[in-house]
Amino acid sequence: MKLQINGEPVDIQIGTLADLLEARGFGEAKVATAVNGQFVPASARADFAISDGDRIEVLAPMQGG
Structure with a gap:
């Protein structure tokens, strides 16, 4: 399955967003x-099915200021 993760x-081959992470x-x-x-909360990732062509963004919190 072809996906885009953070633009890459x-x-x-993956089933859910939790599996992908x-x-x-x-x-x-x-x-x-x-x-x-569409924002996907952590509580929904295990049940969120990934489909061919999906665009996924994974963002880590930034520290400092």
Whole structure:
């Protein structure tokens, strides 16, 4: 399945957003996620199915100021 993750094309076989985060090394990291411009809360990731062509954004919080 072809996806875009943070603007980078990726070819990966994955079922859910939670699976994708684990496969990409985010595991239990505190991140914000969006699929096709729609915010996906952490509580919904395990049930959020990923489809071919989806655009996924994974954002980590910034520290400092």
